[in-house]
Amino acid sequence: MNEAQKIGNYRYRILALLMFATTINYFDRSIIGVLAPTLEKMFHWSNNDYANIMISFKVAYALGMLSMGGIIDRLGTKKGYILSIGTWSIFGMLHALVRPGFSVIGFAAARFGLGFGESGNFPAAIKTTAEWFPKKDRAFATGLFNAATSVGAIAAPFVVGWIVHEDGKNWQIPFLITGVLSAIWVFLWFKMYKKPEVHPKVTKEELAYINSDSDIENEEKLPWKAVLDKRQTWAFAVAKITDAVWWFYLFWGAKFLADTFGVDIHNIALPFFVIYIMADGGSILGGYLSGVFIKKGWSINKARKITMLICALIILPVSFVAITESKWIAVFLIGLAAAGHQAWSANIFTLASDVFPKKATASVVGIGGMVGAVAGMVGDKALGEVLDTAGNTGYFWAFLIAGSCYLIILGIVHLLMPKMTPLDENLKPIKS
Numbered sequence: 051m052n053e054a055q056k057i058g059n060y061r062y063r064i065l066a067l068l069m070f071a072t073t074i075n076y077f078d079r080s081i082i083g084v085l086a087p088t089l090e091k092m093f094h095w096s097n098n099d100y101a102n103i104m105i106s107f108k109v110a111y112a113l114g115m116l117s118m119g120g121i122i123d124r125l126g127t128k129k130g131y132i133l134s135i136g137t138w139s140i141f142g143m144l145h146a147l148v149r150p151g152f153s154v155i156g157f158a159a160a161r162f163g164l165g166f167g168e169s170g171n172f173p174a175a176i177k178t179t180a181e182w183f184p185k186k187d188r189a190f191a192t193g194l195f196n197a198a199t200s201v202g203a204i205a206a207p208f209v210v211g212w213i214v215h216e217d218g219k220n221w222q223i224p225f226l227i228t229g230v231l232s233a234i235w236v237f238l239w240f241k242m243y244k245k246p247e248v249h250p251k252v253t254k255e256e257l258a259y260i261n262s263d264s265d266i267e268n269e270e271k272l273p274w275k276a277v278l279d280k281r282q283t284w285a286f287a288v289a290k291i292t293d294a295v296w297w298f299y300l301f302w303g304a305k306f307l308a309d310t311f312g313v314d315i316h317n318i319a320l321p322f323f324v325i326y327i328m329a330d331g332g333s334i335l336g337g338y339l340s341g342v343f344i345k346k347g348w349s350i351n352k353a354r355k356i357t358m359l360i361c362a363l364i365i366l367p368v369s370f371v372a373i374t375e376s377k378w379i380a381v382f383l384i385g386l387a388a389a390g391h392q393a394w395s396a397n398i399f400t401l402a403s404d405v406f407p408k409k410a411t412a413s414v415v416g417i418g419g420m421v422g423a424v425a426g427m428v429g430d431k432a433l434g435e436v437l438d439t440a441g442n443t444g445y446f447w448a449f450l451i452a453g454s455c456y457l458i459i460l461g462i463v464h465l466l467m468p469k470m471t472p473l474d475e476n477l478k479p480i481k482s
Contacts, residue, residue: 058256068195076202093153101434106158107165112423114169119416134170139232146222173412180403193337193396200326207319285466289398293422311377328385336393351470362456364390369453372446
């Protein structure tokens, strides 16, 4: 019997549920991006109309990140996650009720509710990872469930291309599928989830492994505002500005390929498959790499930041996408950048649980997510207006910023948090 079998591995069943939830989250989130060129023609949207619909999602996501993180810390992971997925599933299905006469307002309202519900996924998932995995394994575990974002993004174009006709017939059906998937997830989560210290299927050896590099915390709740004056909170929040880049690929990628290379709804699946399968690989390898560095004896600070530097360098070439004349070179460069972003993302998510106690993790992740959503709103509005006034020139500037911002942001993160000193349950630095 090997060591893993002796310890027990129930934590990986919980991780599988995080991956399932994140797949549903991104499938739901990605559908409109895939349908965008078709819906634009059906409902006669301008680029600015589409940008406003995307902004509605991000406004709600930002507000939700501020509130849902705190709600999840107060309610606990089990109830908080169910509240989140239930909310986003209802509003996801409501997209199907939108009619042409009020398409912009209708989609904006549905996206608002979807964004508020979906804002709870990552605070809940990161908090769950902190509860169920030791620090040395968290980046890898985060990389695995974060890879499910790409699974959802890959599934969306295949499902849409299979169900929806080129003239838009059946466009409502993909929005309804997620309701069924979410109901299955809620049943499994309700049945399987308890904290590891009280879970009957967690062995003493597995619990000891989970807590092997973390201090036992008391049950006293921390007020949400307690993390606001910590430089570490804002270091994480600055790192999350890069969410705007990921959302650019997700919500504007199909439009870029349609506007630049004429890719339609039935030909988008293969380019998206290439982009997001590369992103999957990046998410898993990025989490694995920093774990390897830690196991070699590197400090967590050095391991995370060197991995993030490698990611930032990998992403740089995407700056040249808008000037290439080859569709597949453009797809490859976006895929490479998506891989770098997901590796980056796996490590920045882990920063929150590396530094903060478990009971504050969801709140910190929520604040960072809010900052990322605001950055995404600014990007959407600027890009929509430039595309309407100056044509495809807007994509040149969008990709230039997307490629170069990671190195700048990493420098700011290091200035704010040079040593990544962990904080105890009262948010006081732990002396080594």
